[in-house]
Amino acid sequence: MSPIGLIDYGMGNLHSVQRAFERLGAEVVPIRAGAAMEGCAGLLLPGVGAFDPAMKRLDQSGLATAIHQWCGAGKPLLGICLGLQLLFEGSDEGSREGLGLLKGRVLALPRKSGHPIPHMGWEPLIPAQPSPLVPSGCEESWMYFVHSYAAVPAEPSCTTANVAFAGQAVTAAVWQGAIGACQFHPEKSAEAGEALLMRWLDWLNR
Template sequence: MSRIGLIDYGMGNLHSVTRAFERLGAEVVPLQRAEAFAHCQALILPGVGAFDPAMERLHRSGLVPALEAWTSAGRPLLGICLGLQLLFEGSDEGQAKGLGLIKGRVRALPRSPGHPVPHMGWAPLIPATPSPLLPAGGAAEWVYFVHSYAADPSEASCVTARVAFGETQVTAALWQGPIAACQFHPEKSSSDGQALLRRWLDWVERSTAEAR
């Protein structure tokens, strides 16, 4: 059974994320201290709310250096919703510096008639670079979004899925090194979301076994 650490810094939907992973047989442990990281195979960085308050809370918790060390060591991390955005260097939403674990910036969704912001509801993923999260050749997956901003990574190859918004496509999911991230909510995305989380857990278990 995988032991997954869920970062608890006061701005995440911990209950629904925990329930989703427990349905897949994983043990989920809320983490508020960096020392507890050592007992986990992988970490999840959730997030609901605004960029600057989230970064302020992360810094106040003392978890930022530990997250940097964790990913530098090649250990698995999954960002969800605002958790994805915090991985970047900064955001149009605020002034704070992000974690900078992925190069690039989070940008406001374009305003256009007939396409309200926030982007809210179900939408199909558009495949990009294949990854363990979204391998090539899979069926179209519908997932649930609620967001007003989208990541613009410096390296487009880390985008593993996009979503249509207005006349353009924006980042829906990323995979770079040990980091996976979803702008949508897989824990609220029914069977397609569960399948995606199952693939991530399978990858975590394979990676852990290979590292032994």
């Protein structure tokens, strides 16, 4: 298979993501400019940190435009953590526009007594619309979360998994067209996370 492109804009946990995919037999190459995407089987958009600085770096590097062109051509992309949030139109965390590849916004998690923020730790996924990431009949998957914000898609059908927080379901993973993303960290989620990443790789090879 062609290599997987790992978008490097200075705000992702690149090493752990790269290691996770290499353990599954995938070749991973860093992407710091749009031209480097050529020949990739799919792109990974990781992210750790705040929404506005991440979008500023993507815009200034030209990577935001390149990602738009890539996804506009129907090519596969997988977002991870902040990478999921950047796919939407905007966020409560900042004032910059997001990539807008998915309709909807990212909202702050509800602040309720007994539910500390950030939401951190292991939680089971609640399956929603089936997708290559969370297919029908998928066994219970516990994933590792660290987040203070969650996406609210304008199209509920793009939510492929939720997670329970403060008595309500919040978005844990999305899928639309060839774009998938997860709010949790599959690269830190042991066997369940590895299985999810393997499903994405298998889908690329379909």
